[in-house]
Amino acid sequence: MRALTYHGSNDVRVESVPDPVLTQEDDVILRVTATAICGSDLHLYRGKIPEVKDGDILGHEFMGVVEDAGPAVTNVKKGDRVIIPFVIACGHCFFCEKSQYAACETTNPDRGASLNKKDIKPPAALFGYSHLYGGVPGGQAELVRVPHGNVGPFKVPGSLADEQVLFLTDILPTGYQAVLNADVVPGSKIAIFGAGPVGLMAAACARMLGAETIFMIDHHQYRLDFAQQAYDTISINFDENEDPADLIIQHTGYRGVDASIDAVGFEAKGSLVETTLTTLKLETSSGQVLRQCIAATRRGGIISIPGVYSGFIHGFLLGDAFDKGITFKMGQTHVHSYLGELLEAIEEGRLQPADIITHRMALEDAARGYDIFNNKQEDCRKVVLIPGA
Ligand code: NAD
Numbered sequence: 001m002r003a004l005t006y007h008g009s010n011d012v013r014v015e016s017v018p019d020p021v022l023t024q025e026d027d028v029i030l031r032v033t034a035t036a037i038c039g040s041d042l043h044l045y046r047g048k049i050p051e052v053k054d055g056d057i058l059g060h061e062f063m064g065v066v067e068d069a070g071p072a073v074t075n076v077k078k079g080d081r082v083i084i085p086f087v088i089a090c091g092h093c094f095f096c097e098k099s100q101y102a103a104c105e106t107t108n109p110d111r112g113a114s115l116n117k118k119d120i121k122p123p124a125a126l127f128g129y130s131h132l133y134g135g136v137p138g139g140q141a142e143l144v145r146v147p148h149g150n151v152g153p154f155k156v157p158g159s160l161a162d163e164q165v166l167f168l169t170d171i172l173p174t175g176y177q178a179v180l181n182a183d184v185v186p187g188s189k190i191a192i193f194g195a196g197p198v199g200l201m202a203a204a205c206a207r208m209l210g211a212e213t214i215f216m217i218d219h220h221q222y223r224l225d226f227a228q229q230a231y232d233t234i235s236i237n238f239d240e241n242e243d244p245a246d247l248i249i250q251h252t253g254y255r256g257v258d259a260s261i262d263a264v265g266f267e268a269k270g271s272l273v274e275t276t277l278t279t280l281k282l283e284t285s286s287g288q289v290l291r292q293c294i295a296a297t298r299r300g301g302i303i304s305i306p307g308v309y310s311g312f313i314h315g316f317l318l319g320d321a322f323d324k325g326i327t328f329k330m331g332q333t334h335v336h337s338y339l340g341e342l343l344e345a346i347e348e349g350r351l352q353p354a355d356i357i358t359h360r361m362a363l364e365d366a367a368r369g370y371d372i373f374n375n376k377q378e379d380c381r382k383v384v385l386i387p388g389a
C-alpha cells in the first residue's frame with residue numbers, strides 16, 4: 001500500500017510499504033477514505049518530538065471503511081463506515097473507566113521501557129505519533145491497523161460526507177474539550193490564542209455554547225479574517241499589536257476575560273534539558289502565549305491549554321497566576337467521551353467543521369500538503385488527503 005512516512009525533519013515521503021495485518025483478536029483493518037494533517041503532526045515534521053524512526057507512518061486524523069476485523073470484534077463489521085479517535089484506549093482500565101481515555105494505562109506499554117522507569121504509568125498510545133506514544137503506525141495511508149476495535153471505531157451515518165465528520169477524530173473534540181475546560185457558558189468572554197484548526201474549532205464550540213465575546217489572537221491575518229467571518233470573533237494581530245493582553249484588558253473593563261485558551265502550544269527554542277520525572281531530553285519553550293494568557297485572564301478565571309507542551313517553559317509567571325487565583329486545565333483530548341454529542345451537533349447543523357478546509361489533495365501529494373500547512377502558504381487552514389484520488 002501507499003503511506004506517508006517520516007525520514008527526518010522536513011522530510012516526509014509517500015512510499016510503498018507492506019499492508020498492515022491483524023495481529024490481535026480485536027484488531028480492525030481500515031481502508032482509509034480521508035485523512036487530515038494536524039498541527040500536532042507539525043511538531044513531528046519539525047523534528048521536535050523524540051523517538052520517531054526512519055520510515056514511521058504518520059497520521060492520527062483518519063476515517064474509512066472496515067476492511068477486515070479480528071474474531072473478537074463485535075462493535076463493527078466489514079463494510080462499516082467509521083471515524084477513529086486519535087487516542088488508543090482499552091476501555092476498561094482505571095482511567096478508561098473514569099472516561100479519561102487519553103490516560104489509558106494499557107495501550108502504550110513501551111513508554112516505561114523507553115524512559116527506563118518501568119513503574120511510571122505512561123499515557124495512552126496514539127496513532128502515528130512516535131515510539132514515545134506506542135509506535136503505532138498512523139493513518140495517512142491506504143490501510144491502517146486499528147487496535148481495540150471494540151472501543152475506538154465510531155460509526156457515522158451515510159448521510160454525512162467524509163469531510164463533515166472527519167474532524168471528530170481529533171480537532172473538533174479538542175476544541176470542544178478546550179471550551180468545556182474553560183467553563184464557557186452563555187455570556188462568557190474568552191480569548192483564544194492561535195487561529196489554527198484547533199483555535200477555530202474552539203471558537204465554533206464556544207459560539208455553540210453561547211459565548212458573548214471571543215477575542216482571537218494570531219499573526220496570520222487570513223486566519224483571523226476567517227475566524228471573524230465564520231465565528232464573529234474580534235481579531236488581534238500580534239504583529240501589529242505589541243501586547244494582545246493589554247488590548248484585551250482595555251476592552252473588558254480592565255478585568256480581563258473569563259477564560260483564555262492556548263491553542264498554540266510549545267514553540268521549541270533554547271537548550272535540551274533533562275527533567276527529573278523522565279530521563280528524556282526535552283526542549284525549553286518561550287512561554288510567551290502562556291504569559292499573555294495569564295495577563296489577559298480576570299481574577300478567578302481559567303486558562304485552558306489544548307496546545308501541546310513538552311519540557312520546560314521560560315518565564316512562567318506563577319506569581320501572577322497565584323495573585324489572580326487562576327485555574328489551569330490542560331492535556332490530551334479524551335476523544336471518545338464527546339463523539340455522541342458532537343455528531344448530533346453536526347447532524348443538526350450547529351457545527352460545520354468542514355468549513356475550515358482549504359486544501360483537498362491526493363495522498364500522493366501529502367509531502368506538499370505538509371509544506372503548505374507548515375509554512376502557512378496559499379492561505380492554508382487545513383489539508384485533507386484522499387488515498388487513491
Ligand atoms: P497550527 O500550527 O495550524 O496553528 C497554530 C496557530 O497558532 C497558527 O495559526 C500560528 O500562527 C498561531 N500562533 C503562533 N504563535 C502565536 C502566538 N504567540 N500567539 C497567538 N497565536 C500564535 O496548529 P493547530 O492544528 O491549530 O494545533 C494547535 C495546537 O494544538 C498544537 O500545539 C497541536 O499540537 C495541539 N493539539 C492538541 C491536541 C490535544 O489533544 N490537546 C489535539 C490536537 C492538536
Ligand code: ZN
Pocket residue numbers: 038039040041060061086170171
Ligand atoms: Zn491532531
Ligand code: ZN
Pocket residue numbers: 089090091092093094095096103104105106107
Ligand atoms: Zn484503558
